[in-house]
Amino acid sequence: MPHIMQMVILFCPPPSSASLNLSKLQPSWQHPFRSPLPRNIIPSTPTFRPPKLGIPNQSSSSAPFALTVGPTITPNSVRKLKQLVALKMLPEAMDLFLDMKIQGIKVGVVLESMLIDLLMKSERPDDAFRVFDEMPQRNVVTWTSMISGCVRNGFGKTGIYLFVQMLESGVLSNDFAVNAAIQACTDVAALRCGEQLHSLILRSGFTEDCWSSISLIDFYSRCGLVDRAELVFAGITDLDVVSFTSLISAYCRNNLFDSAMTLFDEMVRRGIAPNEHTITSILAACQPRLGEQLHGYMLKTLIVNSVHSATALLDFYWRNHEVEQAKLVFHQMEAKNVITWSLMISCCVRNGELHDAMRIFNGMVSAGIRPNEFTFSSILGACRPSQELSKLGSQLHSLSIKNKIALDTRVANALLAMYARCGKVQELEKLFLEIKEPDAVSWTSVISGNFQNGYNDRSIEWLCHMHGDGYMPNEYGLSSTISSCANLASLNHGRQFHCLALKLGCDINVCTGNALINLYGKCGCINDSELAFDCMHTHDIMSWNSLIYGYANNGHGREALEAVDKMLETHCSIPDESTFLGILVACSHVGYVDQAVRYFKLMSDTFNIIPSASHYACMVDIMGRAGRLEEALDIINQMPFKPDVATWKTLLGSCMMQRNLELGKLAAAKIFELTSLDSASYVLLSNLHALHGEWDDAKIVRNKMEENDIQKEAGRSWIQINNEVHSFVSRDESHPESGTIYQRLEEIFNIIKSEKCLCETNIGVNEFEIGV
Structure with a gap:
């Protein structure tokens, strides 16, 4: 068929992003595999040898060709070889085949093609190529076995090249060979080659x-x-x-x-x-309803008994969050494979049924099913900071090492996320350093893991390492690092990462944009916070909350409430608990008592949000700052749950501000009933006594602290100089001129005391802080 030979020329297209440049694939006469056949008995012209395109060395899974003492060769050897191949007894078939080759017995193209097909199906492509190279004749079945075998073993590019060589050798193609070639194009998404194959199909x-x-x-x-x-x-x-x-x-x-x-x-x-x-x-x-009808059809036709169809049904219920139906299908399955087990584990983890996920995983191991990468990545999601589930994470890590997949990208990233959730930062960083080629997810895990566990400086360092190694961070890694800068109030570093986000084009991304709003809000740059908000194309509730908190923490209560009204008017986001907490903080900072009461009622009456202890504590603070301590006490008494330490401490701080000793003593007593280890409450009560001139009572409170071995946590401050954050604490004497510094502080305090300002300010706190 002349048009087929013409197709050989057309089959080599110019290179493009979606095609293979077959013209560059030249035959190689040097055998790329380790060992040839033991003896070249049958002379032949140089045979086609495809270039080595990533076919792995199979020595670990299959023995190389070698001279062995095989069975005695008889006239029935060909028939016996055919039987061995038909029975898929590969080792015995290969021994007999080699002996027949050595003694010059002709095997035949049909039988050799069958042997090639068996070798390919047994994942031994190197041996299949050796047999193929030594064949004196090849027919279309031989070529088709080679092409389909390459596709089966993941070498689609080699399969395409073999098809071209078949046409050039003059062997006429058939529908099976064409189908195998199309599958090879599909394997490597070779669009141009596939289009030419389509043309060949139409013409042939x-x-x-x-x-x-x-x-x-x-x-x-x-x-x-x-x-x-x-x-x-x-x-x-x-x-x-x-x-x-x-x-x-x-x-x-x-x-x-x-x-x-x-x-x-x-x-x-x-x-x-x-x-x-x-x-x-x-x-x-x-849709879910039709899926249930299909489930009924599967039960009626017994299709559900197939592992493949039952797994698809399980996946359907998993995607639709129908956990109970998924469990029912799972337990009714007569046979289960690793995909089935893994899907059920993932379903339980996503639904928060962590202990069920553990039980299913244990059942999988007990059934002799070896977990794969997807299984480990799913069950690792069940590990949490609790002692039992955290211990499970370490055990799973050991099991993954035993199965030799701990450093697989999917498993390693799941392990990194697990260690981050469980607060095991050292293990997190150690595992990361063991990964030979970390991807963007790996880097993001170690960056965000440090940030989530309070290691803000380490989070920044890791992103700098990532960028230095030539990797570009994604929006999640950048948002974690920018949030670390916000926690450290490191504005200069934050601006640098903002520039990097602009360069990468992810500054308008919701995740990164929210982090930038939070950064500038915490650093007091409220105008930059507004600009970051305005540059975003879309906003979620976190965007609005970050903006509201930025206004609130910088004393812009009116702007915070205006932002809330704008959010409600545009209907773009529904306020949540955090939104109302930000509103109350804003009202507290600027003294908007009536507005705070209105929003406090609005959250439950309109949005069905039950106020938490934080909301009540904020209302107590608002009333306390306004001098309405009795109303603050009424709010505490009306709480639907038992007030916690933070709520009573808020009232105690308000009493300190309003110099109300009696109510302050009541609040302190409530605190000490709940805990006797809160140092701040002792200091507040002691300073409150000092404000009223009750120095003996103040000393008694301080003595109780010493008796209970309670140490006041040192106040910490930090300042950024030349792109470096410096941290220091109260009573810090590491500075070489600390003596002069404290002497000057004492002089200032004595001047204030001599001016009789002690009763006009909360100077009692400072007196005890510097130990005068």
């Missing part, structure tokens, strides 16, 4: 073969060209369940679920009964 008359059309539909759908898949489908004259299923799968693969459902309805309307593959494909597209 293979269009009548349904399987060629099915392969083309699959090829185009995996390349994202659904419209071409539809054209191929439209050209099929005899539509059957396989044809419909192929296009339904194509739609689902490209997230065209409505089109998939429409085609499914058309198939049913034509009276074509869906098979197992149709059901499993359409389950990815259907």
Whole structure:
């Protein structure tokens, strides 16, 4: 067929992003594998040898060719070899095959093709190529076995090259070879080559073969060209369940679920009964109600007994958060594979049923099913900071090491996330350093892990290392680092990371934008915080909360309430607990008592948000700052739950501000009933006595602190000089001129005391702080 040989020339397209440049693939006459056949008995011309395109060395899984003492060669050896190949007894078949080669017995192209097919299916492509190289003759079956074997073992590029060489050698193609070549193009998304194969099919008359059309539909759908898949489908004259299923799968693969459902309805309307593959494909597209109907159909037709279909049904319920139905399907399955177990574990973890996930994982191991990467990444999500679940994480890490997949990218990233959640930062960093090629998720895990556990400076250092190693952070890594800068009030570092976000184009991303709003708000740059907010294309509730808190913490109560009104007017976000807490903080800082009362009622009456202890404590603080201590006490007494230490401490601080000794003593007594170890409460009560001149009582409180061995946590401050954050604490004597500094502080205090300002200010606190 002349047009086939012409196709060989057309088959080598110019290089493009979606095609293979086959013209660069030159035959290599030097055997790239380790060992040739023991003896070249049959002389032959130099044979085609494809270039080494990533085919792994199989020495670990298969023995190399070698001279062995095999079975005695008889006239029936060919028949025996055929039986061994048919029975898939590969070691015995290879021994006999080698002995026959050594003694010059002709095996035959049919039997050698069968042997090649068995070697490929046994994941021994290197041995298959050795047999192929030594064949004196090859027919289309031989080439087809090689091409399909390359696809099966993940070497699609080599499969395409083999198909080209088959055409150049003069072997006429058939529908099976063409299908194998299309699958090779599909394997590596070689669009240009696949298009030329489609042309060859049209010119060679293979269009009548349904399987060629099915392969083309699959090829185009995996390349994202659904419209071409539809054209191929439209050209099929005899539509059957396989044809419909192929296009339904194509739609689902490209997230065209409505089109998939429409085609499914058309198939049913034509009276074509869906098979197992149709059901499993359409389950990815259907709504919950139809999924339940398909479940009933599967039960009626016994399709549900198939592991593949039952797993698809389990995945359907998993995606629709139908945990109980998923459990029912899982427990009714007669046979389960690793995907089934992993899906059920993931379902339980996502639903918060962590102990159930652990039990299922243990059952999987007890059943002899070896966990894979997806299993480990799912069950590691169940590990939490609690002692039991944290210990499970370490055990899973050990098991993953035993299974030799601990450093697999998916598993390693899941382990990093687990250690971050459990607060084990040292283990987190140690594991990260063991990863040879960390990806963006790995870097983000170690950056955010340090940030989440309070190691803000380390979070910044890790992002600098990441950038120095040539990796670009994503929005999650940047947001964690910018938030670390906010916690340290490191404005200069924060601005540098803002510039990096601008360079990467993720400054308008919601995640990074929220971090920038928070950074500038905490650093007092409220105008920059507003600019960061305005630059974002979309805002979520965190964006509004960050802006409201920025206004509140910088004393812009009116602007905070205006932002709340704007958020409510635009209906872009619904306020949550954090929003109302920010509102109350803003009202507290500027003394908006009536507005605070209104919003406090609004959160429960309109938005059905039950106030938490933090909201009540904020209301106590608002009333206390306004001098309405009795109303603050009434709020505490009306709380629907027992007041905690923070609430009573807020009242005690208000009593300190308003110099109300009696109510302050009551608040302190309530605190000491709950805990006797809160140093701040002792200091507040002692200073309150001092404000009233009750120095003996103040000393008694201080003595109780010493008796209980309670140390006041030193106040810490920090300042940024030359891009470096310096931290120092109260009574810090590390500075070389600390003596002069404290002497000057004492002089200032004596001047204030001599001016009789002690009763006009809260100077009693400072007196005890510096020990005068």
